[in-house]
Amino acid sequence: MQMFAFFIPMLQWLFRAVLIKFVVLTVVMIGLGIAVPIIAGYIAKFAGVQSLTDIFSAIPPGVWWWLSIFRLDFGMPLLISASVASFVIRRLPVVG
Numbered sequence: 001m002q003m004f005a006f007f008i009p010m011l012q013w014l015f016r017a018v019l020i021k022f023v024v025l026t027v028v029m030i031g032l033g034i035a036v037p038i039i040a041g042y043i044a045k046f047a048g049v050q051s052l053t054d055i056f057s058a059i060p061p062g063v064w065w066w067l068s069i070f071r072l073d074f075g076m077p078l079l080i081s082a083s084v085a086s087f088v089i090r091r092l093p094v095v096g
Contacts, residue, residue, distance in 0.1 A: 028092065032085050039084065 059067075067073070 028089065032088060035088065036081060036084055039088075040081070
């Protein structure tokens with residue numbers, strides 16, 4: 001019986017500290033994985049694709065070469081989605 005008395009606080013800590021946080025953060029990440037593309041779809045409607053096309057067509061070829069070297073075609077969407085996810089996470093009362 002003395003051995004089980006030693007394991008009970010460890011199991012309580014494991015359940016409270018690890019399992020509950022894992023479940024909560026998993027639900028938050030799944031929710032963000034669903035919500036961010038939907039929000040981005042709504043924002044894209046207001047951004048105006050034609051105006052962005054006009055802006056990008058005005059960039060000279062030399063600048064495009066440097067942008068492709070620095071992989072801004074990959075990095076900018078990554079930064080924008082990370083910023084949106086960070087903004088949404090800070091607004092959640094459970095996490096923040």
